Amino acid sequence: MYLKNIILNSFRNLGKVNIEFGKGLSFIIGENSQGKSNLIEAIYLLLTFRSLKTNYYEDMISFRSDFFYIKGLLIIKDKNQVIEVVGEKGKGKRLRINNKIQTNPDYLGNRFPAVIFTPENYNIIKGMPSHRRSYLNFQISQINPQYFHNLKQYNKILIQKNIILQERTKNMDILDSWDQQLIEYGAELIIKRDMVVKKINSLMKSIYKNIISHEEIDMVYKTFIINDVLSDKNKIIDIWKKMTLKTRNEEIKKGFSLYGPHRDEISFFMNGKEVKSFASQGQIKSILLALNLAEIYFVFEESGEYPIVLFDELFSELDNKRIENIFNALPKDIQIFITEVDKSKIKSKSGEWFKVEQGQVKKD
Numbered sequence: 124m125y126l127k128n129i130i131l132n133s134f135r136n137l138g139k140v141n142i143e144f145g146k147g148l149s150f151i152i153g154e155n156s157q158g159k160s161n162l163i164e165a166i167y168l169l170l171t172f173r174s175l176k177t178n179y180y181e182d183m184i185s186f187r188s189d190f191f192y193i194k195g196l197l198i199i200k201d202k203n204q205v206i207e208v209v210g211e212k213g214k215g216k217r218l219r220i221n222n223k224i225q226t227n228p229d230y231l232g233n234r235f236p237a238v239i240f241t242p243e244n245y246n247i248i249k250g251m252p253s254h255r256r257s258y259l260n261f262q263i264s265q266i267n268p269q270y271f272h273n274l275k276q277y278n279k280i281l282i283q284k285n286i287i288l289q290e291r292t293k294n295m296d297i298l299d300s301w302d303q304q305l306i307e308y309g310a311e312l313i314i315k316r317d318m319v320v321k322k323i324n325s326l327m328k329s330i331y332k333n334i335i336s337h338e339e340i341d342m343v344y345k346t347f348i349i350n351d352v353l354s355d356k357n358k359i360i361d362i363w364k365k366m367t368l369k370t371r372n373e374e375i376k377k378g379f380s381l382y383g384p385h386r387d388e389i390s391f392f393m394n395g396k397e398v399k400s401f402a403s404q405g406q407i408k409s410i411l412l413a414l415n416l417a418e419i420y421f422v423f424e425e426s427g428e429y430p431i432v433l434f435d436e437l438f439s440e441l442d443n444k445r446i447e448n449i450f451n452a453l454p455k456d457i458q459i460f461i462t463e464v465d466k467s468k469i470k471s472k473s474g475e476w477f478k479v480e481q482g483q484v485k486k487d
């Protein structure tokens with residue numbers, strides 16, 4: 124899968140852009156604040172319909188316009204896919220694929236998977252637990268439509284249940300019925316999260332150890348149910364039901380649901396110690412890149428297709444040896460975009476070069 128062409132209009136500081144990319148490496152070069160990250164963000168939005176920095180699409184419309192437009196030509200297994208994303212002030216953002224407006228655009232499933240590194244990725248380790256949950260939800264939803272559906276249902280039911288709890292109800296039948304549904308969907312989420320974290324972790328561990336550094340790293344899924352039953356749906360449901368009944372009065376008192384995957388966590392460890400409280404910047408970046416590499420192979424194993432890879436600021440903080448090892452660990456038939464300020468840092472002989480200057484992108 125690769126992005127052959129992109130057309131942009133009024134996306135952040137980028138003006139009218141129309142460029143062709145090659146199948147492999149593309150280096151996006153430019154001085155600070157010229158529009159490199161904006162180009163990465165536009166590609167990411169095109170592929171996933173998600174924005175990186177903001178939940179509010181109007182932020183992505185150029186200050187000088189009242190809409191933005193992105194159109195991309197993707198080649199997947201020799202077939203053309205034309206994707207268009209439009210954001211209009213006051214009217215929301217829309218997605219069209221091959222000229223057909225998408226009525227459920229939030230879900231893209233495994234159609235256009237993307238793996239991205241941006242400075243925001245530090246939140247996966249250093250940010251709030253909600254960052255890690257949404258990271259995990261995105262990784263799984265990219266390859267599993269059922270998970271995305273279960274997650275939506277779970278969140279809807281959770282809101283309904285919390286409303287009932289906040290009414291300080293004494294109607295236990297209503298709570299029973301919300302709990303039953305919550306637990307049913309929640310158990311599915313837990314099983315899938317446990318499976319995916321284990322898969323990505325085993326890929327990430329060996330990538331880190333063999334390619335980046337000898338240290339032992341681990342990503343661990345933490346939920347409220349003991350680890351050894353996480354593959355057994357009936358057991359999860361059984362344990363969860365008992366916990367809920369036991370703590371019902373407390374839930375009514377507090378006005379929210381105490382147990383469930385909405386409070387899950389993932390933690391990162393290096394040589395047995397929690398990464399967020401002691402690792403160096405370079406180590407954290409190395410772990411995040413090992414995670415990216417693991418995601419690439421994970422998407423491939425699950426979907427048979429390599430994702431498109433976007434690296435915004437790959438080179439900073441890493442020594443040359445680590446950069447070289449990371450490059451060598453990337454699969455050969457994969458499209459990769461890399462931004463960089465300083466051209467001389469890039470040792471690669473292959474690839475195409477693009478220059479971003481004051482919102483204009485040109486082939487170099």
Ligand SMILES: Nc1ncnc2c1ncn2[C@@H]1O[C@H](COP(=O)(O)OP(=O)(O)OP(=O)(O)O)[C@@H](O)[C@H]1O
Binds near residue numbers: 155182
């Ligand atoms: N909606 C918008 N309309 C116009 N300009 C915007 C909008 N949003 C952001 N910008 C501007 O776009 C410029 C380029 O930002 P971008 O993050 O792409 O820079 P960059 O080339 O990645 O720089 P750096 O090397 O510092 O990371 C910034 O000056 C930013 O303020």
Ligand SMILES: [Mg+2]
Binds near residue numbers: 159160161435
């Ligand atoms: Mg940038």
